[in-house]
Structure formats: structure tokens, C-alpha cells
Amino acid sequence: MGENLYLIFLSLLLFLISSATIPDDIRLSPNANFPVRQAEKLIRQLNLLPKDAVESIDDDDDSSLAPKLVEKRFKFPNILHSGDSVKDLGHHAGYYRIQHSHAAKMFYFFFESRNNKKDPVVIWLTGGPGCSSELAVFYENGPFTIANNLSLASNLLYVDQPTGTGFSYSSDVRDIRHNEGGVSDDLYDFLQAFFAEHPHYAKNDFYITGESYAGHYIPAFAARVHKGNKAKEGIQINLKGFAIGNGLTDPAIQYKAYTDYSLDMGIITESQYKRVNKLLPACELAIKLCGTDGTVSCMASYVVCNSIFNKIIRIAGDINYYDIRKKCEGSLCYDFSNMEKFLNQKSVREALGVGAIEFVSCSTSVYMAMLMDWMRNLEVGIPALLEDGIKLLVYAGEYDLICNWLGNSRWIHAMEWSGQKEFVASPTVHNAGHMVPMDQPKAALEMLKRWTQGELAEATAKSEDGIAVM
Incomplete structure (x- = not known):
């Protein structure tokens, strides 16, 4: 009834x-x-199975001998413009058999810091939902294309998640995730396996970062790590903070900012x-x-x-709604075809150990599977993390429409917690759109370094390096 x-x-x-x-x-x-029945039918029928099995992974999930994490050092063949700066950098790629799944494998890259192995471990999550973190590896803050990238200051993890994103896959449709509970549990299990494999990094400071729909992923994942630490579920993860770039976190507030931002910017x-x-x-x-x-x-x-x-x-x-200064070209408003062609080369797939899986930048199937998660408010879990001393950074490029600085500023300032009046870690990055590390790599690197060192408030007060308070 x-x-x-x-x-x-x-x-x-x-x-x-x-x-x-x-x-x-x-x-x-x-x-x-509103296609209620059609949408429910579509979601039930989603199929994230790859065309071919992953050649380098034991897919026998019933075998207790199959390793949870399979990792290898790699070197890309025929990589262009990498230069001497990445010559001696430790490159790792691997698959993690997600513990509480039926047959899911999570793909990741790990790049060792060029500075010091005791530098923080930083995990990067790309949004979408369903967009691969390889976008960040090659176009934003990875070690291959730019000098000002995060590997100068941290040990970097890039994860393809949720299941079905990038090179991550499952042979069982039941492994599709529809909400942040499933997504964050998978990521937490991955971290436990990663630090078990790399115990010398387990005591390093740990930060969660990402952009766009990761404004949903990041708060939920941070809360899951904090919960695991408090309950002493496994390896203690030294979570120090989480950073959201041009994120979607509180839709009720951010959607109301669309018209205000569009009017202010003359759209x-x-x-x-x-x-x-x-x-x-x-x-x-x-x-x-x-x-x-x-x-x-x-x-x-x-x-x-x-x-x-x-x-x-x-x-x-x-108009390119990720950067209103530009025109929208292609389905994603950016042309990522060169990366897709590169990662689908047989020699590259063999170097990474991904077999014959076809790589796509963004998965429509994963996007559709997460639609019922889209309008949920993830701000509600953040105050408890802040009260326990975990740091937050929220930043936004000034020319992004879809997750604009105005909406992000509003939810930050509406968030109730004991440090609300003094909170200043919410900068706007000038001359940047949705993908801040791509548009302003130097400013993005300096912002992260100063934030982790507790010096960001001073920099934003002076509006240095193209950064100003929201």
C-alpha cells in the first residue's frame, strides 16, 4: 500500500x-x-564481464592458494615525452582480488615517490562514476607527462573503481556496486591487501584524494578507513586527511548553485x-x-x-561544462582517444598484465549502476571525521560549471562542526576548470604540499600560486 x-x-x-x-x-x-521500470530492468541486466579473461590472474576464486594481490613492476613500451624524470621511478601495476566479492578484480597503479619513501601515501580516485584513474595518470598528476606532479611529494596509488571501471572487472554481475557502502568496503579491503604487501609504507601518512564524483567516494571511503581503525579490524592506516577537487558532495546545495553560477559567469x-x-x-x-x-x-x-x-x-x-572557456568536443567534452589507443595496444596490455581487456576511459555501465547513489548527501559523515582530527581540503577550478566552486563553497560553509568558523582549507584555483591538476599542475602540487604541511591557510590568505579562498 x-x-x-x-x-x-x-x-x-x-x-x-x-x-x-x-x-x-x-x-x-x-x-x-522517469523510467522506473526501464531503469530497474537496465540495472538488473548490466553486464561488466570482459570479452576475454585476464591472462595473468588466477580466476579460480575457490582456490585458497590464489594470491589476493598480484603486482608487477612495469615499463611502458614506446612511451613518449616521459623524459629522464621518470627513468628511475618505481612503477607498479597490479590486480587485487576483492575479498568480499564473487569474482571481482581491482586494477591499480602504484608509483614510488621521487623524493623519499617516507613521503605520504596518496590514493587518487577519479569520478564519473565509472571513469578510470588512468585519466589522472596521463592527463593530470601522474609521472608521465608533466614535471609538477604528485610523485614529487608522495607515493601515489591510482585505483580503477568501482568494479567495471578501466581495467577492473568481474565475471559475475553480482559484483556491480550501486552505493557508497559497497564501493568503500572494496577500497578498504584493497588497502588492507596493499599494505600487507608493502608493510614498509603502512606507517606513512595516508591521504585520500580525487575529483568530481569522487566527492561521493572520498568521504565514504575516509569514514570506512576511520571506522576500521577504531574497530582495529586489520592493519592500522595512518589516515591524516582527505581532499576533494571539484566534487559532487551535497547535491541539495550544489544543484541550487547551478543557476547562480551560470548567471554570474554570463552563461x-x-x-x-x-x-x-x-x-x-x-x-x-x-x-x-x-x-x-x-x-x-x-x-x-x-x-x-x-x-x-x-x-x-x-x-x-x-560549451564545455568542465571548462566554460572551451567548446565541448566529443562525448566527454575532452578528447582522451590517444590514451585509450595507447592502453589498448597489445604490448602495453602485456606490460601491465591485463590480458585482452579492452580499456575505455569511462564506463556507461558503471555510471548507470550508480544512479541511485547520485543525489545522496555525503557531507553528513564529514563533521565526525573533522572532530576526530582528520583534515579536509576542498578545492575547485574557477571555470568548472558541473561541480562549480560556488556550490562547493556553500556546502562547506553550511557544514556544522566545532571548527566551522575557522575552516579555511577551501581554495579556488584560478585559470582552471574541472581538472585542476591538468590545467594548473604547479598550483595543484603546491596546494597539496602546503595542505599536508599545515601551511595552506597562509598561502590562500595571500592568494599565492593562483589559489584563493572560496
Whole structure:
């Protein structure tokens, strides 16, 4: 009975959105109606199986002799522009058999610090959901293409997650993750195996970093590590802090910032601003329902709230919503085809030990599987971490629309905790879009170094290195 009443209410909500006294050009399109049954059917049918088995991994999960983590040193063949700077750098690639899965394998890169092995261990998580962390390896802060990268200051881990992302895969559809609980448990299990394999890094300071949809992953993962430490579940992980770049963390606040940011940046006019804002009440109500129900209602909130963003993009035309200074080219607004071609070369796959798995930058299947997680608020778990002394850094490039600095600034300043008034670790990075380490590598490196050393407040107060307080 309750479910029927809910569906009736949901239908009424969507009817009101599409038929309210709003000009025809900003109604929710009939082609974008709420596909409850279709979406549920699609999610059930998602298949993340690779075309071929991974050649270098024992896929017999029933075998107690199969190692949990298989890692190898590697050297890329025919790599261009790497230079002498990476000549002596320790490169590792590997697979981890996810402990609480049916047949999932998590792929990762590990790069040793060029400075000191006692430098912090930093894990990087790319968002999407479903986008590979290899994007960061080759285009942002990895050791191959730029001089100002994180390996100058830390030991770097890049993980393809959730299952089905990048080179990570499963031969069992039950390993698909749909929420942060499953994602963070997998990452925590991976860390335990990694530090068991590399015990000399276990006592190093540990930081969690990433961008975009990792604004969901990172707080949940940090909370999972902290929980494991407090419960003494396994190896103690020396978690010192977590950093979110251009993230989606509190959708209820951030989605309301779309129109304000777009108006301030000249993307929409005042009259367009007023019209699009008429969609906000429906978005707010849908998000509230997601917060209490957490299942089908979260799919509804995704559709309803993204009608705001989609309308702005239709007005803006071919704008790159990751960097409004540029035009959108291709399905991701950036051309990552060279990386995909490189990683799909047979010699490269053999060097990495990934067999014949086809690499794609971003997985549509993983994206769809996580849709009901999209509108959940991950800010709620952060204050407890801050109260226990774990540091937070939230930064954003000034020209990013999709996870803009304004929305991030608002949720940070709305977050209630004992250090709320003094909190300053929320810089805006000038002349950068969504991918800050790609656009401003020197500023990104300095920001991370100063934050880990407790010196960021002084730098942002002086607006040094293209960084200013939000």
C-alpha cells in the first residue's frame, strides 16, 4: 500500500514538473520521463564481464592458494615525452582480488615517490562514476607527462573503481556496486591487501584524494578507513586527511548553485535564470524523498534535478561544462582517444598484465549502476571525521560549471562542526576548470604540499600560486 501511494505521488510530482506554468522550452522532455521500470530492468541486466579473461590472474576464486594481490613492476613500451624524470621511478601495476566479492578484480597503479619513501601515501580516485584513474595518470598528476606532479611529494596509488571501471572487472554481475557502502568496503579491503604487501609504507601518512564524483567516494571511503581503525579490524592506516577537487558532495546545495553560477559567469541571462529556477522546488522535494527512501526516489531526483543542468547546457550550446572557456568536443567534452589507443595496444596490455581487456576511459555501465547513489548527501559523515582530527581540503577550478566552486563553497560553509568558523582549507584555483591538476599542475602540487604541511591557510590568505579562498 505504501509503495503504491509513493508511486502515485511520484507520478503526480513528475506531471507537475512537465505541465506546470513554465514556458514550453523548459519543460521536462517527454523523452526524458522517469523510467522506473526501464531503469530497474537496465540495472538488473548490466553486464561488466570482459570479452576475454585476464591472462595473468588466477580466476579460480575457490582456490585458497590464489594470491589476493598480484603486482608487477612495469615499463611502458614506446612511451613518449616521459623524459629522464621518470627513468628511475618505481612503477607498479597490479590486480587485487576483492575479498568480499564473487569474482571481482581491482586494477591499480602504484608509483614510488621521487623524493623519499617516507613521503605520504596518496590514493587518487577519479569520478564519473565509472571513469578510470588512468585519466589522472596521463592527463593530470601522474609521472608521465608533466614535471609538477604528485610523485614529487608522495607515493601515489591510482585505483580503477568501482568494479567495471578501466581495467577492473568481474565475471559475475553480482559484483556491480550501486552505493557508497559497497564501493568503500572494496577500497578498504584493497588497502588492507596493499599494505600487507608493502608493510614498509603502512606507517606513512595516508591521504585520500580525487575529483568530481569522487566527492561521493572520498568521504565514504575516509569514514570506512576511520571506522576500521577504531574497530582495529586489520592493519592500522595512518589516515591524516582527505581532499576533494571539484566534487559532487551535497547535491541539495550544489544543484541550487547551478543557476547562480551560470548567471554570474554570463552563461544565462536574467530572464533565463528566473525561468530555470522554477524547477528548483521540484528538485528540492525529490532530493528530500531520496534522503528518506533511498531507492527508486533517488532515481527520480536524478532525473528531476538534472533537468536544471540540462536546460542550462541547452541554452549555452556547445560549451564545455568542465571548462566554460572551451567548446565541448566529443562525448566527454575532452578528447582522451590517444590514451585509450595507447592502453589498448597489445604490448602495453602485456606490460601491465591485463590480458585482452579492452580499456575505455569511462564506463556507461558503471555510471548507470550508480544512479541511485547520485543525489545522496555525503557531507553528513564529514563533521565526525573533522572532530576526530582528520583534515579536509576542498578545492575547485574557477571555470568548472558541473561541480562549480560556488556550490562547493556553500556546502562547506553550511557544514556544522566545532571548527566551522575557522575552516579555511577551501581554495579556488584560478585559470582552471574541472581538472585542476591538468590545467594548473604547479598550483595543484603546491596546494597539496602546503595542505599536508599545515601551511595552506597562509598561502590562500595571500592568494599565492593562483589559489584563493572560496
